[in-house]
Amino acid sequence: MNKKETRLRRARKTRAVIAEKKAVRLTVFRSNCHIYAQVISGCGSKVLAAASTVEADVRKDLSNGGNASAAAVVGKLIAERAKAAGIEAVAFDRAGFKYHGRVKALAEAAREGGLKF
Template sequence: MASPKEILQRRAQRVRRQVKAVANGRLRLSVHRSNMNIYVQIIDDLHSRTVASASTLDKELRSSLKGGANVEAATAVGKLIAERAKAAGVKDVVFDRGAYIYHGRIKALADAAREGGLSF
């Protein structure tokens, strides 16, 4: 029987494989969530590099947030990644939620990134 960690890794690989199949050259907006923080990166898979990143650990956000593991923090990170993507010239991305279900913090981050100007 597979361990819970292996199950999550398989789910993340399955989602990532589907996302890359429909990407058509677009960059990938990858999300990682922990119990304390939330992290997001815009990744160029063709050139294997990170174009922009944001997290609740950034100095800009850390002082203004109560904690890094709530919907408010995810919304702030979503807005920040949208600003940094605009600065890098990125407009269209595909959303890679990893092994996480699309609700709560993940949904709040995605909605804030859309409001900030990213389209996916």
């Protein structure tokens, strides 16, 4: 197995547990240059809120979309948008990535923004 396959295997296990609970989930994806976050409904078929470093209003404030400070900005933004959609509590789906660095920065910023997980 390569790196991507093992990450996706870890992600599948986490998503199975979250799907059993029918919880709203905060999903994170990180690439080398950007980080993306989505709040997905309990049934898994509808995106309720989204934020990323690709968006124009986020990019104008950042010099680099692939660092921890950019992830913190996305975390605060996703928390604001989720609260606007009426979502208080989510299950954190890190998509098989280690809870470290950019993923951790996004999660902590979302918690500071008022999301509970």
